[in-house]
């Protein structure tokens with residue numbers, strides 16, 4: 001009746017922004033991401049017959065405000081007639097700040113929830129269950145470099161490169177660890193309704209996915225960086241042109257972009273991406289990691305620098321009991 005799972009956040013290089021079906025949380029576009037190793041969420045799910053309602057804690061603090069999504073996800077995993085559960089989540093990085101904590105959290109939740117409920121589910125099924133609550137979470141079921149592709153009325157998620165295929169490093173410049181002002185799902189809906197660039201964003205995604213896949217096949221960091229930076233800035237342009245405008249960046253975010261461009265001009269193989277928050281993620285090969293981390297740490301407004309290798313997909317810690 002109880003199990004614990006670990007999952008890592010993933011960082012999209014070709015981004016998910018927009019839904020084609022809000023009720024089923026199906027994404028409007030395909031996406032491609034890196035699963036991290038060194039940031040993680042550990043989630044324990046314990047079903048208890050005597051509980052009146054689910055009880056969620058995040059890093060040991062009760063969080064009833066986040067409980068509805070967690071309960072809905074557990075209903076899908078274990079069936080609506082399930083016992084109520086205690087859910088304890090621990091993340092070793094800032095939550096709700098644009099570091100993909102919902103991806104690691106819902107990926108860990110479905111793995112722990114299924115095991116605690118005694119449900120045998122394939123990785124593919126678990127990815128779809130996670131994606132039904134948080135689109136990006138579907139990608140954290142898999143390790144290395146992952147793609148999420150739309151099918152008729154569902155999604156397919158799979159690994160494109162394993163952690164051993166390409167040793168990439170991710171350096172995260174944290175510029176503000178506080179919670180984001182608008183949840184991603186609400187911001188996506190605002191973009192869909194009001195941004196004049198939304199249609200173009202959707203139309204161009206297949207070409208960006210194809211360019212990223214080709215760059216991966218060739219292990220071409222420059223080509224991957226070119227399409228990833230383009231896709232990232234295009235997504236933020238969609239948000240900036242929404243009404244009201246959605247700007248997740250701060251001054252330090254822009255400083256970090258400048259740092260990454262300066263590093264590249266200085267001969268370092270590195271590119272940036274930014275999600276629904278003000279943090280900047282720099283992707284590079286291992287030989288450039290120290291220089292990238294040092295330059296970002298010295299950039300005005302950067303509070304902390306986190307480093308990660310690529311990691312494995314969500315998994316159980318120990319046996320369900």
Ligand code: 2P0
Nearest residue numbers: 012015016134135136184185275276
């Ligand atoms: C991504 N993001 O591809 C994009 C880039 C943020 C910016 O997926 O509404 O929390 O729960 O399905 O998964 C964040 O969105 O959104 C996200 P919901 P989610 O990583």
